[in-house]
Amino acid sequence: MKKPLFVKKSTFFALILIVFSGIFSPVLASDEAGHEAEPFNASEVILHHVMDDHQWHFADWLVMPLPVIVYSSEKGLDVFSSSRFYDEHHNTVEYNGYKLDHNHITLADSGKAVLDLSITKNVAMLFINAALLLFVFTSVAKGFKKNHGKAPSGLQSFFEPIILFVRDEIVKPNIGHHYERFMPYMLTLFFFILFGNLLGLLPGAGNLTGNIAVTLTLAVFTFLITNFNGNKGYWGHIFWTPGVPLPLRIVILPVEIIGIFTKPFSLMIRLFVAITAGHIVLLSLICLAFIFGSYAVGIGSSLIVLFINLIELLVAGIQAYVFTMFSSMYIGMAVADHGHDH
């Protein structure tokens, strides 16, 4: 048997499952044996699931091609289906002078990268997420209009406590009395991440909030809002930290300036890692069944996957909370009325 995976946790689980499969005499699936020539590469499968793609791979027999939108100075704007990159044997081929190599589209002759604005799997997920958010929260808003002066009902009563939680437990305590200005951003951020995390847990769904481009963009939004709203006290703290002797200021200034950037960087990394790692753990456990080629391992790992999935649901909420909370905290620091503290 092969030494499994790069995730340590999975090897631990594998050991348990070896014992498990020993008790329930392993059955090797006959078709698995037929594929012996092509060894099962777990890390490739997992990364394929975790990363973005130009087509939506639900199952081997159900692949949805997605539109490719590319722009290059040489060839201008081009829109075509991603299915053009594949022949009937699922091998990648060049199309119209473009080449698809590991999800990167380049110009076939020069090898130059093009600006790839394709509706990839994650962009499609992004649309779905955005549409869902719009649908859900316009309904909630309608509920508020309909039940004006009355008790909340339906979708409204489900989301109202969450909205209140974001307002009263995350934004208000961290930003202070300027909080109302930032509520639309914070609520959008919170629910975008929450819905993205939860959608990402659905089977076949893209890993939207576990994509570093997405978390980067969200972090940049927080970064921009923080620094554009930074008041005199905030910048004064960075460039001329009060109450610190002059020689120390030489040391503190670069630290403070680096601090401006590490804050959003930590936001970006945290969400990306938490969601992607969760997906990798889940997929690794599922892959165990194929690595061992055993039904018993499959049953065992499915049970653990079920358990991890529940944890992932928790993580989905926690990460949405944490991202929003830290964003509020950073903005709160920037807009706080600095007295002569410290």
Next chain:
Amino acid sequence: MDLLTPGPGLIIWQAFIFLLLIVLLAKLAWKPILGSLKEREQSIQQALDAAEQAKKEMANLKADNEKLLREAREERDKILKVAREAANQMHDQAQADAKKTADKIIEDAKAVIQTEKNAALRDVKAQVAAFSLEVAEKLIKKNLADDKAQKELAEAYIKELKLN
């Protein structure tokens, strides 16, 4: 490493869609939702405040009522006391007046009686004198010779008269 490299296409889409989402949700969802929540909280707060105010007013009213009641009671007691005193006084006065009137009547009656008595006595004395004169005349007319016996008789009559 691909996992850690943000793709520019997705960044552009994400930035665009997320910005759009913030604007749309802010306008279509967050503004009405947060507005309603705030309004509801304010109305609840107002209702609570009003209830508290009403409670306070009720307590004040009750206190006022009790005060009024107490004052009324005191007033009543005072009036009763005054009335009782007045009644007593009037009663005493009436008694005194009655007594005085009675005394006066008695006094007057006594005076009248005395006057009447004196008048009667005078009358009697006059009649007695007249009668004595008549007797004396009769005696004189009959027993003028017997001086001594006459005298004794006269004296005896007079004695009798005085005894009356």
